[in-house]
Amino acid sequence: MIAELDHIALDTAHTRRAYNRTARVYDAMEWPIEQFAYRRWRKALWRDVTGPDVFEVGVGTGKNVAFYPEGVCVTGVDLSAEMLARARCALERHPEKAAVLHLMDAQQLTFPDNTFDEAVATFVFCSVPDPVRGLREALRVTKPGGRLRLLEHQRATAEWLGRVMDRLDGPLHRLSGVHVNRRTVEHVRAAGWHVDRTEHLAPFGLYRRIDAHKPPSSTRIHPRTPTS
Numbered sequence: 212m213i214a215e216l217d218h219i220a221l222d223t224a225h226t227r228r229a230y231n232r233t234a235r236v237y238d239a240m241e242w243p244i245e246q247f248a249y250r251r252w253r254k255a256l257w258r259d260v261t262g263p264d265v266f267e268v269g270v271g272t273g274k275n276v277a278f279y280p281e282g283v284c285v286t287g288v289d290l291s292a293e294m295l296a297r298a299r300c301a302l303e304r305h306p307e308k309a310a311v312l313h314l315m316d317a318q319q320l321t322f323p324d325n326t327f328d329e330a331v332a333t334f335v336f337c338s339v340p341d342p343v344r345g346l347r348e349a350l351r352v353t354k355p356g357g358r359l360r361l362l363e364h365q366r367a368t369a370e371w372l373g374r375v376m377d378r379l380d381g382p383l384h385r386l387s388g389v390h391v392n393r394r395t396v397e398h399v400r401a402a403g404w405h406v407d408r409t410e411h412l413a414p415f416g417l418y419r420r421i422d423a424h425k426p427p428s429s430t431r432i433h434p435r436t437p438t439s
């Protein structure tokens with residue numbers, strides 16, 4: 212257990228360093244896929260967000276800012292100060308959007324239980340070292356009945372491709388802080404969310420939209436011990 216916690220702490224430091232390093236070129240690197248697909252998916256997801264108090268996990272460089280709906284107030288967190296600095300610039304470009312940003316680890320949130328009406332994350336839980344712990348924290352700070360809306364890439368549904376992704380995961384993670392073989396739908400359930408809908412956005416289930424809600428009967432939830 213102690214060894215596992217140490218492993219998560221080391222991995223979290225690695226993820227932070229990786230995103231601090233990448234922040235400068237992140238938007239340029241993502242530009243083609245952003246134009247081709249992400250933009251459209253973000254737009255559709257945020258159209259469904261009603262809040263009014265919304266928690267965004269892993270705001271990154273603030274690519275969702277332009278899509279924050281009128282009338283919602285977003286509280287965003289990110290692990291990387293460099294990514295967050297860019298998100299602050301995105302907010303300056305959109306003074307009409309209501310948002311506050313914090314440097315914070317999604318696995319250890321400082322917000323009280325049942326604070327937000329809704330939680331959103333786009334392409335984040337592939338990087339959070341202990342995704343179930345992060346998702347459980349998101350559940351804790353969301354009000355009973357509140358929604359979780361995710362866009363995520365994850366392990367392919369085809370086993371042969373899944374195995375290729377398993378092989379690539381170690382080297383890619385060391386390089387970028389990202390895991391390519393996550394089973395995020397299972398992690399969402401394991402964290403205590405009720406999954407309402409998953410939509411395959413790309414072949415082999417490589418990209419998914421996941422909609423879930425916090426069961427109304429959820430009581431106070433303590434962070435679990437970490438697993439891979």
Ligand SMILES: C[S@@+](CC[C@H](N)C(=O)[O-])C[C@H]1O[C@@H](n2cnc3c(N)ncnc32)[C@H](O)[C@@H]1O
Nearest residue numbers: 230269270271289290291294316317333338339
């Ligand atoms: C692939 S980027 C996605 C950024 C943004 N959501 C987007 O859609 O462009 C992943 C983000 O998650 C953040 N992240 C990773 N682990 C985190 C953690 N434990 N707590 C908070 N943010 C985390 C990274 O710093 C990075 O900004």
